[in-house]
Amino acid sequence: MKQNFTVRQGALDGVEAFLCVARHRSFRKAAAELGVTPSAISQAVRVLETRLGAALFIRTTRSVGLTEAGERFLSRAKPAFEELVAAGEVARGLGQRPAGLLRLSVPRAVVPILLEPLIASFCQAYPEIEVEIATSKELIDIGAEGFDAGIRLGQFVPADMVAVPLTPPFRFIVVGSPGYFAERCRPMHTDDLRQHACLRWRQSSGALAPWSFNDNGHAIEIAVSGPLIAHDFPTMLGAAIEGVGLAQLPEPMVAEGVRAGKLVHVLEAYAPVIPGVFLYFPGHRQIMPKLRAFIDHVKSRTAGYGKVRAQDDARRVAARKRG
Known part of the structure; x- marks a missing residue:
């Protein structure tokens, strides 16, 4: 069962004013540093004292001192407030420069x-x-x-x-090694893939991804078969280079292998373009x-x-x- 609760509003209100007065032992000097009037500083401290239920300063016409409650509050509030200010500076720095x-x-x-x-x-x-x-x-x-x-x-x-x-955008293309094609004819049409060993990719959903093609502007998908099922493209690329079978992979991924003569493009006319x-x-x-x-x-x-x-x-x- 959910419990009703109220978020405390203004928990830090007056803390900065208190710390500044405690440092200077003067409401007037604290006001000058914070750029407000002495009456505004005095009001902020009074609100803080009311919320805490204890007097924090001993005020006379000649001086400003700390009560015992003020001393204890200062010892805990000062390092906590400084840490909060430092945390804000860190966050502000990350929001202003690449870091x-x-x-x-x-x-x-x-x-x-x-x-x-x-x-x-x-x-x-x-x-x-x-x-x-x-x-x-x-x-x-x-x-x-x-x-x-x-x-x-x-x-x-x-x-x-x-x-x-x-x-x-780039193409998804079918490639095979020269060694693979040394014993087989290159496919000229997508129907020819039935006679070839095709490397397959299992998607994160668990399903085997079909091979996708563009046939004169019409998107088609073909369920292929072969000796290897991989869970990532690099595994399929390595297997294709070793002659295990054909693979359909992103063109930038196979570009180096094609330039080095380790892979050969096939079915380029049917290669689909992906975003x-x-x-x-x-x-x-x-x-x-x-x-x-x-x-x-x-x-x-x-x-x-x-x-x-x-x-x-x-x-x-x-x-x-x-x-």
């Missing part, structure tokens, strides 16, 4: 694609910020878990979050300087990605024409 602990929840696949190249430069640019990266494939409640923000593929960002794009990678955070909170600094830093470092991708696409089109 403090920045906690991010990210999927493991995003770390090598997006974060590893950026963390060193970000830490150098903002030495007062500590970055904590917690990798998880679960879509956790970042607010309840104490994270400043999360990073996810756009389609997995909760609808009630503010989402900031960190990359342009990209987003940083997200609760909309009801003000963006702290540490988070704003991270957003700006990442966006400045990834601004050239779209241009590089356009150049790669142009080279692929030219190569197909020459072929």
Whole structure:
């Protein structure tokens, strides 16, 4: 059963005035320091004494002294008030400059694609910020878990979050190793996947994710089969490089393997485009300087990605024409 209670209003009212008078042993000097009239200081102290039920000062025409209650109140109130002021300064500092602990929840696949190249430069640019990266494939409640923000593929960002794009949209493409294709024909149509070993991904919900394609503007999904079920993209990438089977993965994740000749694109005409990678955070909170600094830093470092991708696409089109 809930108990009725009343929140005490103005518990700190008059404390600053009391401390200032106790320090100066003068209502007039305390008023001058706080920028108010002596009568205002006197009234604040009287209200405090009434609330406490004890006189705190011995007042005469010549001096101001502390009663026993005033001495005891001073001994406890002074360090507590100073700590409260210090706490306010710390909070104010974090709200005015990039500093403090920045906690991010990210999927493991995003770390090598997006974060590893950026963390060193970000830490150098903002030495007062500590970055904590917690990798998880679960879509956790970042607010309840104490994270400043999360990073996810756009389609997995909760609808009630503010989402900031960190990359342009990119394709989900099917890749396989040259060794895998040494013994098999490359698929030319999505129906050909029935004859191939396809690596699958189990989602956090427990369901196996189908492979998604774009067939002349129509989105289609295909349930594939194969020898391996993984719970994250990096595992699928490693298996594809080793020739275990085909994998459908984000294009930025496989780009290095393709450039190095470890992977080969197939079914490019059917590759769907997904929104990209987003940083997200609760909309009801003000963006702290540490988070704003991270957003700006990442966006400045990834601004050239779209241009590089356009150049790669142009080279692929030219190569197909020459072929």
